[in-house]
Amino acid sequence: MNSMDIQKIKMDEIKTIGHYTGFVIICIALFMIIPIVVSIIYHDSINYLNSFIYSTIISLATGIILYFSFNSKNLSNLSLKGSLIFVLSVWILSALFCALPMLFSRDLSFIDAYFEGMSGITSTGFTMYSAAPVAYSIRIWRSLLQWFGGLGIIFLLLVLIPSSVNLKRLYFAEGKTEQMTPNIRHTSVIFIKVYAILTIIAISLYVLVGLDVFYAICYSFSGLGTGGFSADPNNLNYFSNPLIQIVTMIVMIMGATNFILHYHIMKGKWRNIHKNLEIRYMLYFIVFATIIVMIGLLQHNFYNQDILVTFRHALFQVISILTSTGFQTTDINNWPALSYHVLILLMFIGGSVCSTASGIKIYNIAIMIKIVWWEIQSIFLPKHLIIKRKVYHDNKLIILNDDAIKQVLTSFIVYLLLFVVSTMIVLMFCNDFQIAYSIVAGSIGNTGLGPSYINPSIPFAVKIVLIFDFLAGRIGIWPALLPLVYLINNINDKL
Numbered sequence: 001m002n003s004m005d006i007q008k009i010k011m012d013e014i015k016t017i018g019h020y021t022g023f024v025i026i027c028i029a030l031f032m033i034i035p036i037v038v039s040i041i042y043h044d045s046i047n048y049l050n051s052f053i054y055s056t057i058i059s060l061a062t063g064i065i066l067y068f069s070f071n072s073k074n075l076s077n078l079s080l081k082g083s084l085i086f087v088l089s090v091w092i093l094s095a096l097f098c099a100l101p102m103l104f105s106r107d108l109s110f111i112d113a114y115f116e117g118m119s120g121i122t123s124t125g126f127t128m129y130s131a132a133p134v135a136y137s138i139r140i141w142r143s144l145l146q147w148f149g150g151l152g153i154i155f156l157l158l159v160l161i162p163s164s165v166n167l168k169r170l171y172f173a174e175g176k177t178e179q180m181t182p183n184i185r186h187t188s189v190i191f192i193k194v195y196a197i198l199t200i201i202a203i204s205l206y207v208l209v210g211l212d213v214f215y216a217i218c219y220s221f222s223g224l225g226t227g228g229f230s231a232d233p234n235n236l237n238y239f240s241n242p243l244i245q246i247v248t249m250i251v252m253i254m255g256a257t258n259f260i261l262h263y264h265i266m267k268g269k270w271r272n273i274h275k276n277l278e279i280r281y282m283l284y285f286i287v288f289a290t291i292i293v294m295i296g297l298l299q300h301n302f303y304n305q306d307i308l309v310t311f312r313h314a315l316f317q318v319i320s321i322l323t324s325t326g327f328q329t330t331d332i333n334n335w336p337a338l339s340y341h342v343l344i345l346l347m348f349i350g351g352s353v354c355s356t357a358s359g360i361k362i363y364n365i366a367i368m369i370k371i372v373w374w375e376i377q378s379i380f381l382p383k384h385l386i387i388k389r390k391v392y393h394d395n396k397l398i399i400l401n402d403d404a405i406k407q408v409l410t411s412f413i414v415y416l417l418l419f420v421v422s423t424m425i426v427l428m429f430c431n432d433f434q435i436a437y438s439i440v441a442g443s444i445g446n447t448g449l450g451p452s453y454i455n456p457s458i459p460f461a462v463k464i465v466l467i468f469d470f471l472a473g474r475i476g477i478w479p480a481l482l483p484l485v486y487l488i489n490n491i492n493d494k495l
Helices: 003-007 011-031 033-041 046-069 080-104 110-121 136-151 154-160 167-173 184-208 213-224 242-256 259-266 277-299 307-322 337-349 362-380 402-427 433-444 460-475 477-494
Strands: 390-393 396-399
Touching: 011 033, 011 046, 011 080, 011 154, 033 046, 033 136, 046 080, 046 136, 080 110, 080 136, 080 460, 080 477, 110 136, 110 460, 136 184, 136 213, 154 184, 184 213, 184 242, 184 259, 213 242, 242 307, 277 307, 277 337, 277 362, 277 390, 307 337, 337 433, 362 390, 362 402, 402 433, 402 460, 402 477, 433 460, 460 477
Parallel strands: none
Antiparallel strands: 390 396
16 A cells, blocks of 8 residues: 555545544433433532533534534445544544543543543553542443443444445454344344443442442443443452452453354353353463462462462453453452563453453454464374364354455564554653563453553653554554554655
8 A cells, every 4th residue: 555545535425434433422422411310310520510411512612513524425435444544533633522521620641531532442451540530420420431432433433334435344443343134234133232231231230239229230331341441449459359350250251252152142152151262361371360360379378378269369460351351350460470471461452252351352362372273283293284264253164265364463473563662652651661561461462451651741652652652552453553654655755
């Protein structure tokens, strides 16, 4: 792709992008009605009520202007390039409008509010608040952002916009790689229905174990969205309850499990679940990592060497980080090096494809492990023997060709390159290597868990790098790198 190709975006495509960006911003404005109602019910300070009212008015007005200014009877069919630009721009602008309430309430500065908005909508969980906000409206808003962002901004559009926009390109441009039915709109409707059912189940479970309705909703939104924002001003109080710990682990796993698998389960197709590649490897990673973490904790006399308590903390943190959620039962920064770094490695893995979790994804990691095994087999087996590269996934046996393997390996390499470059930039401002790679891993993996280094006083450049990593981790590497490709090609043309 050369720079001329990138520059040539048809005017009809720009109109389409502007039109539907306006629609997304209108949706965000309507979502702001929820914290306004919460603010009134829980008697938040008038400052917070006004901040949401102002934000709603500004977002609604901007959305309506964009929607009607770019209105066209015949909306253009977006090319792959146009789809990538649309996905990138709509996420960047959405984070901006999501940040307005934190800005107008004077809780945070502009850049910190944008950091919070992007962290929320990408379901990352890193925060500029020193503790969970006291205002109920801000608490429900942060949880709602993670619930909305966990599903994916584009899903609402896929249900409503005409097929002329090329729904499949938009669907894949936001990082979704599988579909339940041949029809993208039908697939999107099913995803939203499954998400709604899981949300109702999560809220019900929390209420059953004694959580009041407000916190049940907040933690269901954050848990299913695999975001990790805390709604409790005292942070760890609720997760000290074993029953709430168990429910939270269930909710996080539900969010990080492939929604196509949820759909099959809801349709009664249980028979071959144990064969599913992602389910098997998720279980392998949880069991293996929990054992290693426990060994590290017991060796260093954590929790008075109480095996049950150690197991609870180890299992909870392993699931929390593997699912890219980031809830905490304890401060993992005080854990021994072995336990801590196992958790850092889990940040790279993430959850299943077509889930709310981020990371490289369990499916891709499993494929890479199998690639190594297949190569080992090819060395020791007779040369004429053909190894069938097949896996059981999406309720069927899949034969992997060279292109599929190349795609997995390429994505993995680019992911690691982004991690290395981001870490090097952060190291320019932070002299602690462990802190640098931990927060970058937590940012790209959308885990939002790491050292207490994250606060409003960190350098502006570090905030920008982490914001970009949040975005790349959520929507995928390729849309996020589009501006960089554009810039490099422009420079090459001028040389």
